Amino acid sequence: MKVLLLDVYIKDSKYRICKDTNGSYGTANDYGDSLFPKLLTKIAKNTNFWPPIYLMYVGAVLREKGHEVHYSNNIVNDEEYDCVIMSSSIVCHESEIKEIKKINKKSKVIVVGSFVTSNPEKYLETGVKVVLGEPEFYFLRNSLDKILKDNNFSFNSINKENEDLDSLPIPCWDLVINRLSFSGGLKKKKCIPILGERGCPYSCFNYCTYPLAQGRTPRARSTEKIVEELKYWNKNFQVNEFVFRDPVFSIDRGRTENLAKAIIDEGLDIKFTIETHLNNLDYELVMLLKKAGVFIIRVGIESVNYDVIADAKRFSLKKEKEKEKLDMIHSIGIKVIGMYILGYETDTKESCLATIKYAKELNTYIAVFSVFTPYPGTPIFMKFKDRITSKNYEDFNQWKLVFDHANMSGKEIRGLLDYAFTTYYLSIRWIIKNLRLAL
Template sequence: MRVVLADLKGTEGLVTKDTVAGGYGSRFVPFSLTTHWFCHVKRSYVQIPSVQMAYLAAICARNGHEVVWTRSEVADGDVALVLSSLVDYRRETAWAEAARARGMRVGFVGLACSKLPELFLEHADFVVAGEPEEAIRELAEGRKLSGLVLGKPVADLDTLPFPRWDLVGNWSDRLQQISLGSLHPRRRFPLLASRSCPEFCTYCPHRILTEYRVRSVENVVEELSALTARWPNAFVIFRDPLFTKDRRRCLTLCSEIVRSGLRIEFECETRLDHLDAELLFAMRRAGLRIISFGVESISSQTLRKVARRPVPEAHQRHIVAECRRLGIRTAAFYVFGFLEDDWESIAATINYAIDLGSTSAQFKILTPYPGTPLWKQLGPVVYEKDWQRFDGFTPTFRHPKLEPDELRFLLGAAYARFYLRPSFLKNLWRIRHRALVGLVDKLDQRVSEAIREKEISLVSRAVTC
């Protein structure tokens, strides 16, 4: 059997899929010079093949089937598996219709088709709702899948074959990518050391498909060994939402990476209250170069309202400073539009994002994703009817204090105020020379004043608290 794996590339704005937003994906359509620049730069290191599809490639190949991967063209085959998203579902269903017209049976996998199967069923022969590996294993063993198929969670993640990156993606040297952690081009591979998330944030879709499970340290190290044996220059992206949940396990993993002589570099995402100086040192020694974390809002009260445990500000500053000392770049995430937010609170969060001193920052607009507790809470005030606009950057519900245009303006102001500062480049390039640091601080003040005047000219008020 010839299996076509369709990991389709979005065409409008900066589109990321796979495990982004739990699998719903995101789409950032730039609307200013700063956001155009941000999307252009970020596109150079976020466009990586899907780890979900790489697992399915391994399952199909292990059962003796030919695997073909595509990002756009409708390749010939017997069956096609399409990675679903919310932000690009119309393109995905159109591709499925074209594939069926050529005689292929088509199925959808992923979070989007699991939670909103009605968007995909009429365009496919089957839709897998839930984790897809067990259902696709049955398909590879000869079962004919039809209609809505329940995907059973993988009980033991160590039993899965390692992702087949030789079958998924184009790894020619000219398509190697830079990363925030290194200006040297290198191949970037996502890796899942766990699935789901143990936290209970009401707005987060990472935990709504299955329960939290982890792989053994030995299994993760074995995958890393196989990966680096074939691609010695690999940069690994751990896609776990909470990589350091188990401190002892993380320390053991770092120790095993060093003991095994694996010369890797990697990035991960976690919570700042699951980090300390000793753990950071061990992770840096094992190859950590970038760490991402959610700050979301400066207001502890706002965070508690969405069941997110606040991290003390002093600890946030300590960890970011420790990362800077160790040469680990940091990426902080922020969300605008919580129900308690107003102009002043978002302005305060923007100011804090700048003052915290992370290497980079990402700002998004609160989105009530289907299947989350927030969706149930905000359902009556959701006005957006186009599912593709549930993209993480577009207002979708009636906010009690802010108009959609105000939220978008504040979003643009955040990117301008963070990335137009000369000190952004100072942090990125790790400039420490005292005279240069003093000059950068003075230039920051001038840039801030220029942005303030521009904001007043546009909306008659500055983004200040």
């Protein structure tokens, strides 16, 4: 069959949209309204792109089964395809529905991804089929022909058998190889997303979409499979930069050490970015990771205020420990991207300003300030559902206030973002320590 992987984005958006981040609900990096955040927004848009990893796994599975697979961001002539597999997201939701309406034969459209899994109604209303859960496993176990001929509209892939990540083939990134980029700097660089592990057991599952999409029990690929994939892209496509998409890369220390040692033993000349929790890093491990090629570590700092963090059920280290760990990572020569959230439910303007001040003290290579967002499907959403002020799902982009906050307005939050990004990156301390690293 001729299959189209349809990955729709908001048309002509001025900011970078990624439908893989945020547990595949997606994010849109719309940093603020003043001049400097707008410049950063433009840089992020020009230097980052990759489609959702699950969509490219689906493509790889179908290709292995003999189908001809294509990728596109819009549909020109749907008659050309026997089946359209479409990614879902909150961040481009209305645009996705609009695109579906252009397709004549809705029953050949199958919508997949974590957003449709938690929120299938709006998609089903259009007459398409949906696969709930991890779609790559569903297509691995079932024939496409059977799904298309089935009179049902909803198929369930929430299954224990999904544990074997090694049963998945290498994602079909080759379909978009010339567009893939993730820089963590000012220059656009080719970079391939890699899956090592899925699932996160931490307490912030209350508001976080990763456990919602991937479960709370970590499942990992074998070291051999990961190294085999790194070698594949490195040798066949000359890619030497990768971004691990694990929600908490070093959650299993033994596995992390084995992987790092295996990469070193292979002599692969690669660099990679990871995201993890500071709790899981110490000097020996960070040294080993550096030797293996880690050059950027992303960590969630979130807020400086203990009460705000406790109220959000976020598991964080004590601030002294946090600073100590960041100093240790910096001393080893690894860049840090610190992620902060403004506008938690109990945040005030003062607590947000204190968080921004704390970020400046930490002075990491990159600081990303975003806005607390209660996502439909997460446990915390029930508490907020009567206070949601946004009519469109596309507003849930992590840089807009979407609910009636007791202490701040949406305009005030946007003002805080402007202040945070501008004063962080235009400070002498940041320029002296970090600017050359970004060039």
